[in-house]
Amino acid sequence: MSVKPAAVYDPVAKAFHWGIALLVLIILVTAGFIETPQWLVDDQLRKTIFIIHKTAGFLVLPLTLARLVWRSVQIPPPLPIKKMPLWQVIAAIFTHRSLYVLSILTPLAGWALVSTTHKGLVLFGFIPMPSLPFLHPYMASIDIVRSFFASLHETFAILLASLIVIHIGASFMHHFVDRDDILLRIAPKGMEGFLKKIRGR
Numbered sequence: 001m002s003v004k005p006a007a008v009y010d011p012v013a014k015a016f017h018w019g020i021a022l023l024v025l026i027i028l029v030t031a032g033f034i035e036t037p038q039w040l041v042d043d044q045l046r047k048t049i050f051i052i053h054k055t056a057g058f059l060v061l062p063l064t065l066a067r068l069v070w071r072s073v074q075i076p077p078p079l080p081i082k083k084m085p086l087w088q089v090i091a092a093i094f095t096h097r098s099l100y101v102l103s104i105l106t107p108l109a110g111w112a113l114v115s116t117t118h119k120g121l122v123l124f125g126f127i128p129m130p131s132l133p134f135l136h137p138y139m140a141s142i143d144i145v146r147s148f149f150a151s152l153h154e155t156f157a158i159l160l161a162s163l164i165v166i167h168i169g170a171s172f173m174h175h176f177v178d179r180d181d182i183l184l185r186i187a188p189k190g191m192e193g194f195l196k197k198i199r200g201r
């Protein structure tokens with residue numbers, strides 16, 4: 001007997017999606033403030049922004065891994081491939097996989113970067129995390145190591161932000177142009193009515 005695939009994402013998968021999406025938004029906004037001039041953001045505020053950025057950034061890593069474990073046991077609804085052109089199916093699969101990969105690599109590169117500083121990674125400003133294996137604060141003086149991880153972290157973050165823009169654009173296209181139910185399948189409970197209303201049912 002075959003099991004009929006689910007029509008919508010289950011509540012846990014939805015919670016992972018929107019929880020991680022919120023964290024990623026916080027990470028990108030706080031990243032934008034890190035390089036701002038001193039007259040705009042004083043040292044105390046910059047320190048707080050850094051704590052929020054590093055903590056939210058780190059949390060994305062275990063949450064994404066847990067999300068992938070959950071995804072492997074709770075199979076998500078399949079893409080409606082018969083109703084989508086082939087290029088859209090390929091683009092959706094590529095984007096989703098890349099979002100997962102970058103949600104792991106970007107925080108890892110950030111953790112590697114702070115592992116080579118004397119401050120290290122301190123969650124919420126008071127929970128110290130160990131350095132990643134093979135990395136140590138004594139490397140703080142080795143410019144090439146620091147700048148390597150800094151460029152890696154920045155490159156992954158730019159790729160992630162660009163894919164998110166494409167991803168959000170695609171989901172709005174599905175909802176408002178194609179008028180299909182792709183966005184509704186993952187929408188938080190209680191938002192379906194609102195989303196249908198702004199689409200005009």
Ligand code: HEM
Pocket residue numbers: 017020021022024025071076079096097099100103164167168171181182183184185186
């Ligand atoms: C306003 C923001 C966002 C919107 C509107 C949105 C919308 C969507 C939609 C419509 C889907 C497809 C659901 C389906 O197949 O029916 C989806 C899936 C997905 N989204 Fe987002 N998303 C947003 C933010 C993000 C962010 C920030 C990330 C980054 C981590 C992300 C990662 C993913 C992934 C990885 C999937 C694939 C889920 C699966 O495994 O099937 N999304 N999203």
